């Protein structure tokens with residue numbers, strides 16, 4: 005069969021695969037974030053069932069012409085909504101090779117003999133960077149981390165660990181009274197993955213949101229809340245870079261309060277973004293105390309220029325994975341079968357190879373410099389916003405997020421009408437989405453710092469880039485582009 009790789013069609017296969025690579029590279033280097041907008045009423049033709057096949061070279065051509073122009077290019081420097089640039093050449097190489105190699109890490113002996121140990125190496129590097137102890141690794145329960153398919157997956161397993169740590173054998177007996185399984189989150193800045201995972205895990209919607217100050221826990225309120233619900237709190241979650249403002253929690257402060265009241269409460273650090281600072285000698289002091297936490301979520305596909313989907317969950321005490329171990333005599337009864345400690349995952353692809361390639365290629369020192377440049381670019385943008393006559397800055401820049409709003413004339417602060425400003429900034433965002441030249445994120449956020457009106461719900465714009473190619477010129481161009489949008493509105 006021509007369509008299936010074999011020695012008789014080697015030349016054809018190489019041509020097709022090289023063509024696929026060309027298309028991929030051309031896409032990444034495209035100057036615009038998005039060339040065309042896809043309208044939902046065109047979906048019908050995508051749904052047509054492929055009864056007869058299309059020759060691959062023809063298919064690749066039509067894919068390039070008819071589909072690619074509608075795709076968003078997160079690797080473009082004008083994409084400033086999220087840091088997920090996915091443009092490390094080594095990371096992409098790892099992604100391609102892991103698909104070629106088809107190793108299944110559910111089991112180490114016959115499915116993934118060397119891949120298993122290379123995945124263990126990646127987890128060890130992360131543990132070292134974040135300051136967790138490294139054990140002598142005799143089996144999978146000594147590793148102290150797992151690879152999942154995203155921050156949501158890592159947070160879900162962390163909540164599962166918290167649940168089992170709180171009430172042993174829930175895995176076997178199930179949950180009897182979900183309202184006894186409460187989890188604390190900072191109000192208004194939590195990522196939905198925690199709440200959703202608690203629902204998926206049978207713990208119900210029992211999140212308690214504690215008020216924040218400047219996007220961190222109000223520690224007195226946190227203390228009061230834990231004391232009031234003593235015995236019913238299974239976990240407290242902190243953000244080492246929350247999804248909106250990228251504020252880093254007061255990690256030691258929270259640790260002291262929580263563990264002094266109840267040392268069995270599971271402390272989880274969602275460091276999907278902030279773990280990147282561990283690579284930099286200069287910046288790692290900003291996440292000091294993270295190694296005190298029981299678990300840490302990391303998201304290399306967001307912050308390390310690695311393509312989707314790969315995340316790592318690390319836990320302080322590796323033994324705790326025994327709490328959520330499940331085995332089967334089918335394939336998993338061996339010392340290094342990941343499948344025993346990776347809930348929700350059956351066949352387990354070698355996604356960590358992307359991280360392995362990227363770290364081997366760039367090396368920790370240079371990755372650290374890349375993260376420093378990313379943070380300093382955000383600081384520069386914050387300064388440009390602050391110094392401008394018409395935009396206001398709403399957060400302190402801890403990592404790489406700049407939350408801001410167009411306000412017209414800044415010095416008329418006392419005259420701000422929040423409703424009008426929210427509408428105006430939402431319109432700007434809509435126009436940016438329609439144009440497809442630049443991309444920023446938009447969400448609702450309480451004005452914790454009282455820049456416009458303390459406590460009011462704002463709908464600001466948000467810059468956040470992880471693209472090493474970004475330049476100060478792009479930042480200035482962006483603000484001018486927004487000013488031109490305003491003229492046209």
Ligand SMILES: Cc1ncc(COP(=O)(O)O)c(C=O)c1O
Nearest residue numbers: 154155156195246247274276303
């Ligand atoms: C703080 C935080 N945690 C978790 C997640 C979820 O990560 P993922 O999209 O990889 O599942 C995100 C995503 O933006 C996030 O910002």
